[in-house]
Amino acid sequence: MNPHAQLDATHDPALRSWVASANDGATDFPIQNLPYARARRAGTGEPWRIVVAIGDQALDLAAAIRAAEHTEAQAAALAPLACGDLNAFMARGPADWQLVRASLSRALAAGSPAEAALAPCLVAQSALEFSLPCRVGDYTDFYTSLHHATTIGRMFRPDNPMLPNYRWVPIGYHGRASSLVVSGQDVRRPTGQTLPPGHEVPQFGPCKRLDYELELGLIVGTGNAQGEPVSIGQADAHLFGVVLLNDWSARDIQAWEYQPLGPFLSKNFASTLSPWVVTMAALAPFRAPFTRPEGEPQPLPYLDSTANRAAGAIDIALHVQLETAAMASAGAPPVTLSSSRWPDAGYWTAAQLVTHHTVGGCNLQPGDLLGTGTLSGPTPDQAGSLLELSMGGKAPITLPNGEQRTFLADGDRVVLRGRCSAPGAVSLGFGECSGRIVA
Amino acid sequence: MNPHAQLDATHDPALRSWVASANDGATDFPIQNLPYARARRAGTGEPWRIVVAIGDQALDLAAAIRAAEHTEAQAAALAPLACGDLNAFMARGPADWQLVRASLSRALAAGSPAEAALAPCLVAQSALEFSLPCRVGDYTDFYTSLHHATTIGRMFRPDNPMLPNYRWVPIGYHGRASSLVVSGQDVRRPTGQTLPPGHEVPQFGPCKRLDYELELGLIVGTGNAQGEPVSIGQADAHLFGVVLLNDWSARDIQAWEYQPLGPFLSKNFASTLSPWVVTMAALAPFRAPFTRPEGEPQPLPYLDSTANRAAGAIDIALHVQLETAAMASAGAPPVTLSSSRWPDAGYWTAAQLVTHHTVGGCNLQPGDLLGTGTLSGPTPDQAGSLLELSMGGKAPITLPNGEQRTFLADGDRVVLRGRCSAPGAVSLGFGECSGRIVA
Known part of the structure; x- marks a missing residue:
């Protein structure tokens, strides 16, 4: 069974929080979400702390843990969070993740007796600066959108766009962990051949x-021993949560360098993560059946299971927004370049x-x-990169203020957003994944 | 200038150690070498310590540092070594590396007054177990042998073996850091599509x-800030040392998965490192001019410098040995499958x-x-993989005991070795990088 597909009291759509901003239907962070980040009061140089988003506030877990009494099991689960170490918390596994989620949900719910003790532990999110939410030992990037792969394949290999392995092998490659940055950090335009x-x-x-790529990033919670594969039935339980990921790409460098071993410098100068890790538990109401389009082959048995077919997909709506330097100066709002949905784009599930x-x-x-x-969807306007939207740079995009873009200009800021909605569930979101190009 | 090309008193060929086994011309670890590893007495569960090889012994640095008096500068340089943290020592930079090398050389030299205090800090290498020498945040694998690239290109792309970027771009890709293991650990045969x-x-x-790959691994000593490239003139100073590296490869999985983003599961199940990091300083006597063969293009200016041409190469002789289960049972010695030299194989220098x-x-x-x-050399017998030696599996190799191999069988043990010799220098080596295949 997939532990992340279970609904419980934390998903109750009737649940409201004593933090008023969490009850605004437009917030990304209702009490049903409860994502984690690593943050501190901006400019203070304080130690990094694990925080949980609630409305427009963040609960400082180190402070909150000190402010309340805990059972022995709660204390053990909370200890790494009190130290600012999300990796150590994730390593403890799904039972502890669930224990803490249930505790946070009760403590932040309207009418909770913990309100008086926890209210002083809230910090406005606008007052925070963020680090990466966890230490990323290894970063792997897959290539799961058939639509993206087809469009890119046509550009890079006109005579051979779709390789025969694509429908059988979840194609992926190793990325660069050291150059991952958190939303809000500027990205320097790379130089190269x-x-x-x-x-x-x-x-x-x-x-x-220079281009962006609209992606989701899955954060591994518990690992596996070397030489011991994770079966499809166990795979979901190893995942902790999901972030937005912008895999910045230098297309001209990529085209020249990528054969035969794949992209390297064209991708490793920076990749931007959103600060908030939305947990797999929070995403349970948005699980959906995963089915291959007609005519597509079924996966090999090691990649197939009834549970994966029944609820392997997660319905996340994704959006890319652009704010040029001229738009920022004029106070114009960012323009949405494209939107897509994970289930429309992904040929393979997280598991x-x-x-x-x-x-x-x-x-x-x-x-x-x-x-x-x-995560490019099936229609051209659902493409998750400028390379696709501008047809390889041949069809400039005209912005509302008259500016044109084929690729990114210095001063451009790209913002990724994600949002989940489903009947009978409270909508939730991912915050933003933002980065600005500097010369 | 390249700080690693300078000779000093630590390279004096007349230097001898009070550790007798270091003066045997056949040892890999004369006093001119002084490589670092991370080890502990086998089976004790003691904390990991940084040790330095001298002959068949290892100097326990935590113990040695306690046993001697130090200047303030020495104490600061040695502190991370006393804690078992080679990364923190490397981060301190070349001046500290040189200070410690000079101190160790004086302390271990014949006639040193430190002998009485340090002799109790020696442990026989045969009594040790090793961890990886340092934490590897990111692992990048290049593709610097033109001969290897040509032979492999002919097999994987008969109509298009050498891609036009090869002679301009040092082709590389990101590898998997989590599955790096130290010499002596068994490697499980991978499963896949x-x-x-x-x-x-x-x-x-x-x-x-299943195949091996004969490689060298360069260990980065000091890093660079994101967005701030390292010039060719500064590059050598960022490198701390060299290890042997066996990049195990599943050729059948590789052939099916590698397009268009490069090798993934075919390489990430395990890569084996030798335990001893031979420092760039120790390799100074083996520096050699780096010249492109006639008719080859010169590198773009950002990859070219007088110093790199004058002394960019390091002459390391490399050997691959195989011991099958039958050979081990019979007590037969490993057979050498191939030998090559780094300067003959590498189209690009470390810098x-x-x-x-x-x-x-x-x-x-x-x-x-x-x-x-x-690191395959120019002739077929200098190939650094079975894929090349067996011509893609078509020409089995017959071993001295009559066994045949195209690829590795369960129970096969592969041992990589490296050795440096030059006129007027004491020869030194890398120890061994060994791994056995299990089902």
Whole structure:
């Protein structure tokens, strides 16, 4: 069974919080969400703390844990959170994750006797600065959108766009962990080698085709021992949560360098994560059946299970927004470039990615990041990158203020957003994953 | 200037140690070497300690540091070594590396007044068990042998073996850090998807074409800030040392999965490192000019410098040995499968790999590992993998006991060795990088 598909009292749509902003239907962070981040009061140099979002506030867990009494089991589960170590908390496993979620839900619910003790432990999110939510030992990026892979394949290999392995192997590769940054940090335009059309000798200089990629990132909660694969039935239980991920890409560098071993410098200068880890538990109401489109082959048995077919998908609506320097100066709101939904884009489920990653014996560790790859939907306007939206740079996009873009200009800020809605459930979101390009 | 190309008193070929076994010309660990490892007495569960090899002994640095008096500068440089943290020592930079090397050389030299205090701090290497020498945050594997790339290219892309970027871009990709293991650990044969010839639907099962790869691993000493490339003139100073690296490879899984994003499960089940980090300082006597063969293009300016041409190469002789289960049972010695030399194999120098890796802004961190890729030399018998030696599995190798191999069988043990010799220098070596395949 998938422990993350179970509904319990924490998902009750009638549940309201004594933190008033959490009860506004537009908030990303109602009491049914309760995502984790690592933060501190901006500019203070205080130690990083684990915080939980509630409305427009964040509950400082170190303070909250001191302010309340706990059972022995609660105290053990909470200890790593009190130390600011999300990795150690995740390593404790789903039973502890659930214990803490249930405790937080009760403590933050309207009418909770804990209100008086916990109210002083709230900090406005606007007063915080964030670090990455956890230490990421290894970052793997998959390539799960058939639509993205087809469009990109047509551009990079016109005579051979879709390779025969795509429908059988969850294609992925190792990314760079050291250059992951958290939302809000500027990204410097990379420099590198490119081969302009018609040239035989490459040129060296700043990237001219800088792009974003709209992705989700799965955060591994519990790892596996080297040499011991995780079966499809066990895979969901190893995942802790989901973040937004912008896998910035230098398309001109990528085109020249990527064969035969895959993208390298074109991707490793920076990838941006959203600060809030939305837990798999919070996403339970948005689980959906996972079915392959007609005519597509069924996965090999090691990647297939009844539970994965029944509830392997998670319905997350995704949006990319752009704010140019001119828009920012004029106070104009960011423009939405595209929207897509995870189930429309992903050819493989989260569980299938975990199982495939470990089937040869590779060991995952708490905090590892698995990117979904660019989540482009089936129609051209649902594309998750400028490379696709501008048809390889041939069709500039005109923005509401008259500016045009094929790729990103210096000063452009890209914001990713995600939001879940389902009948009978309270909608929730992921906050934002934002980054600005600097020269 | 390259600080690692300078000779000083620690390289004096007349230098001898009061540890007698260090003066045997056949040892890998004369007093001119002084490599670092992380080890403890086998089976004790003691904390891991940093040790330095001298002959067949290892100096326990925590004990040695307690046993001697130090200047303030020495004490600061030694503190992380006393705590068993090679990463923190490496992060302190070349001046501290040199200070400790000079101190160790004086203390272990014949006639040193420190002999009486340090002799009790020696442990026989045979009594030790090893961990990885440092925490590897990110592992990058390059592809620097033109000969390996050409042979593999012919097999994987008969119509297009050498891609046009190879002679301009130091091709590399991100590897998996979590599954790095230290010499002596068994490696489990991976399972995965393969597409047998003539099939349209892939099969799932144990790898049938399991291979080793003979590589060197460069250990990053000091990192760089994200967005701030390391120039070719500064690159050598960022490197701390060199290890042997066996990048185990599942060729049948690789052939099916590797397009378009590069090898993934075929490589990430395990890679084996030798325990001893031979420092760049110890390798100074073996520096050699780095020249491109006639007719090859010169590197772009960002990868070129007079110092790199003058002394960018390091002459390390490399050997692969195989011991089958039958040979081990019969007490037969391992057989040498191939030998090559780094300068014959590498199309790019260590400094060029560092500079290229960071040129787009990617940040390196202390302890990062840069693999050279398979170091196959120009002739077929110098190939660093079975894939090459057996011509893609078509030409089995006959071993002295009559056994044959195309790829590795369960029970096979692969041992990599490296050794440096130069006129006027004392020869030194890398110890061994060994791993046995289990079902």
